[in-house]
Structures are given as C-alpha cells and as structure tokens.
Amino acid sequence: MKKKIAFATCVQLGLSCIEEIYRIDGSLDLLITLKDEKAKNKSGRIYLDEIATENNAPLLKIDNINDQEVLSALKEHQIDWLFIIGWSQIAQKDVLETPTYGCIGMHPTLLPIGRGRAAIPWAIIKGLKETGVTMFKLDEGVDTGNIIGQGVIKLDQNTTATQLYQKVDDMHITLIAKYWEDIVNNKITLTKQDELEATEWPGRKPEDGEVLNNMTMDEADKLIRAVTHPYPGAFYRDGDKTYRIWSAKTNKDDGSIKLIDGYLIPIDYEIEV
Structure with missing residues (x-):
C-alpha cells in the first residue's frame, strides 16, 4: 500500500x-x-x-x-x-x-x-x-x-x-x-x-552584505555575487550615502570593481527583494 x-x-x-x-x-x-x-x-x-x-x-x-x-x-x-x-x-x-x-x-x-x-x-x-x-x-x-x-x-x-x-x-x-x-x-x-x-554555517543578515574598504577585490566580488537576487543585495557606504550593488565585475588590470550596469542603486530607493 x-x-x-x-x-x-x-x-x-x-x-x-x-x-x-x-x-x-x-x-x-x-x-x-x-x-x-x-x-x-x-x-x-x-x-x-x-x-x-x-x-x-x-x-x-x-x-x-x-x-x-x-x-x-x-x-x-x-x-x-x-x-x-x-x-x-x-x-x-x-x-x-x-x-x-x-x-x-x-x-x-x-x-x-x-x-x-x-x-x-x-x-x-x-x-x-x-x-x-x-x-x-x-x-x-x-x-x-x-x-x-x-x-x-x-x-x-x-x-x-x-x-x-x-x-x-x-x-x-x-x-x-x-x-x-x-x-x-x-x-x-x-x-x-x-x-x-x-x-x-551561521545565519546571515542583510547588514552582512556591506562591502568594506579593507576587503580585497576577490572578497568583494564573492560577497556581491553571494547576496544578489533573491537575497537583499550587497551595499557600500560612501560618506552619508549608501548604495545597493546587485552585480559587478572585477578588473584585474587595476584592481577595481566595475559595475556591470554602470551605476549603483541608492539604498533609499525601492529595493527588489
């Protein structure tokens, strides 16, 4: 049965x-x-x-x-x-x-x-x-x-x-x-x-998605890829502004991260979760 x-x-x-x-x-x-x-x-x-x-x-x-x-x-x-x-x-x-x-x-x-x-x-x-x-x-x-x-x-x-x-x-x-x-x-x-x-592995919160200045390019790249959709996304604080980052690409020539879409989304905009 x-x-x-x-x-x-x-x-x-x-x-x-x-x-x-x-x-x-x-x-x-x-x-x-x-x-x-x-x-x-x-x-x-x-x-x-x-x-x-x-x-x-x-x-x-x-x-x-x-x-x-x-x-x-x-x-x-x-x-x-x-x-x-x-x-x-x-x-x-x-x-x-x-x-x-x-x-x-x-x-x-x-x-x-x-x-x-x-x-x-x-x-x-x-x-x-x-x-x-x-x-x-x-x-x-x-x-x-x-x-x-x-x-x-x-x-x-x-x-x-x-x-x-x-x-x-x-x-x-x-x-x-x-x-x-x-x-x-x-x-x-x-x-x-x-x-x-x-x-x-421990739990993670949205605030754990912050890209910090002391991170290597590899660490930042992994974090951005790890918390993009369907998760809340990575973010970066620049003075009194905070930006949401959904995708990026590392530039091995000068050690920088380039935004694939060419811009950052301010965190106070409507964020897709």
Missing part, C-alpha cells in the same frame, strides 16, 4: 517539488503553509492556494509547524511521511514522530558539510568548487539526520546566488523524482552522516 504524504513549504524550492510530484503522477494528502500575512518578505515566498485547488488537496495555513493544529491534521489524514522543505522553523519531537515513518527535509549543501543557514551565499563566499542538495530524514538536530540521497552542483568563479538558487531548485526537483517511488513504497535506504566531516 502506498503511503500517505504531506508537504509543508512556503518558498519556491518546496513548490517546485510539489509541482514535480504531480508531474510524475504522485499525489499529496495534505499541504501545509504559512498564513498569508506571515513572512511576506521571505526570499522566494510563495502561496499554495492555486496548486491545492488544482489537485483537490487539503490546505492548512499555520503560524508554526509545531502548533497543535498541525499534529491534529497529520493524525486526521493518517500521514505516513511529512516533507518539510524551505521552512525556517525547526520541527520539534512531536511533529517528527506524528507521521508514521517521520519527516523528510532537503538542505542545499552536501551534508554533513554546511549545516545551518544561508547555504547558498556561504558556498559562494567560501569559494567552493562544488556544493549540492541533500535529501534526509529529519531528526531533532539541525541538518543532522540520516541521508536518503544527494546531488552535486558545480560552481565557478562567476557563479551568482541567482544562478545557484536556480541550480538548487533544479536539484530539488531531480531528487524528488529520483526517490519518490522509494519513499511512497517505503523502500528508502538511510545513511548516517559522518560527524567527523561536519561543519556548521
């Missing part, structure tokens, strides 16, 4: 997975998302009303993944697996244990490397040659659960957050398609993470 699956998300990465599930003729027994007024400025924020209606799937809008109404809905729909993807709230023990077999997440690094937050910007800032996406069974730790599968993504010295986000989105779709049948038929193989290889 195929398992009953629920899916919780509020960002594009999760919606892409849901769309792929329906594309490959899968089905979902419950969709969960944030209430409409919450996290409006979250990068990649999406809404599930349309896809829920199109596929006649129950849709639950919540404040927190650990709320009692979530537990009640999982029990009511007799959910076997719950996907939680692109969700900043940490699922606690009650949520993890309510589905028959547990919860599944995805993280945009090759775990156990890069546990934590801001995985896409950090991969660029750190100058990694490759990163990836890991599908894993959630436990009470942060990105510490047993691995179901991984996909590798290559980076180069020109990769931007915009490009990497799209590659991460594509890899989410690839992994969903690859492991969906194993999940619904309860045939997945779990591999423990190697704690000796584990690293944790």
Whole structure:
C-alpha cells in the first residue's frame, strides 16, 4: 500500500517539488503553509492556494509547524511521511514522530558539510568548487539526520546566488523524482552522516552584505555575487550615502570593481527583494 504524504513549504524550492510530484503522477494528502500575512518578505515566498485547488488537496495555513493544529491534521489524514522543505522553523519531537515513518527535509549543501543557514551565499563566499542538495530524514538536530540521497552542483568563479538558487531548485526537483517511488513504497535506504566531516554555517543578515574598504577585490566580488537576487543585495557606504550593488565585475588590470550596469542603486530607493 502506498503511503500517505504531506508537504509543508512556503518558498519556491518546496513548490517546485510539489509541482514535480504531480508531474510524475504522485499525489499529496495534505499541504501545509504559512498564513498569508506571515513572512511576506521571505526570499522566494510563495502561496499554495492555486496548486491545492488544482489537485483537490487539503490546505492548512499555520503560524508554526509545531502548533497543535498541525499534529491534529497529520493524525486526521493518517500521514505516513511529512516533507518539510524551505521552512525556517525547526520541527520539534512531536511533529517528527506524528507521521508514521517521520519527516523528510532537503538542505542545499552536501551534508554533513554546511549545516545551518544561508547555504547558498556561504558556498559562494567560501569559494567552493562544488556544493549540492541533500535529501534526509529529519531528526531533532539541525541538518543532522540520516541521508536518503544527494546531488552535486558545480560552481565557478562567476557563479551568482541567482544562478545557484536556480541550480538548487533544479536539484530539488531531480531528487524528488529520483526517490519518490522509494519513499511512497517505503523502500528508502538511510545513511548516517559522518560527524567527523561536519561543519556548521551561521545565519546571515542583510547588514552582512556591506562591502568594506579593507576587503580585497576577490572578497568583494564573492560577497556581491553571494547576496544578489533573491537575497537583499550587497551595499557600500560612501560618506552619508549608501548604495545597493546587485552585480559587478572585477578588473584585474587595476584592481577595481566595475559595475556591470554602470551605476549603483541608492539604498533609499525601492529595493527588489
């Protein structure tokens, strides 16, 4: 008997997975998302009303993944697996244990490397040659659960957050398609993470995108590429003015950074997030 699956998300990465599930003729027994007024400025924020209606799937809008109404809905729909993807709230023990077999997440690094937050910007800032996406069974730790599968993504010295986000989105779709049948038929193989290889990356705030005078051209270039769309963008303070920088190009001849579009956008203008 195929398992009953629920899916919780509020960002594009999760919606892409849901769309792929329906594309490959899968089905979902419950969709969960944030209430409409919450996290409006979250990068990649999406809404599930349309896809829920199109596929006649129950849709639950919540404040927190650990709320009692979530537990009640999982029990009511007799959910076997719950996907939680692109969700900043940490699922606690009650949520993890309510589905028959547990919860599944995805993280945009090759775990156990890069546990934590801001995985896409950090991969660029750190100058990694490759990163990836890991599908894993959630436990009470942060990105510490047993691995179901991984996909590798290559980076180069020109990769931007915009490009990497799209590659991460594509890899989410690839992994969903690859492991969906194993999940619904309860045939997945779990591999423990190697704690000796584990690293944790801290969260980042918009103010961390400041380009400083003491940075090298390489450091400034990486930062600008790392926090461009869909993130808030890098910025530079010049006296009493602050400028937003979405893209730039390093000039190796004179050690300067040239703006690709030829101008800076003052921070007090309307900023696309």
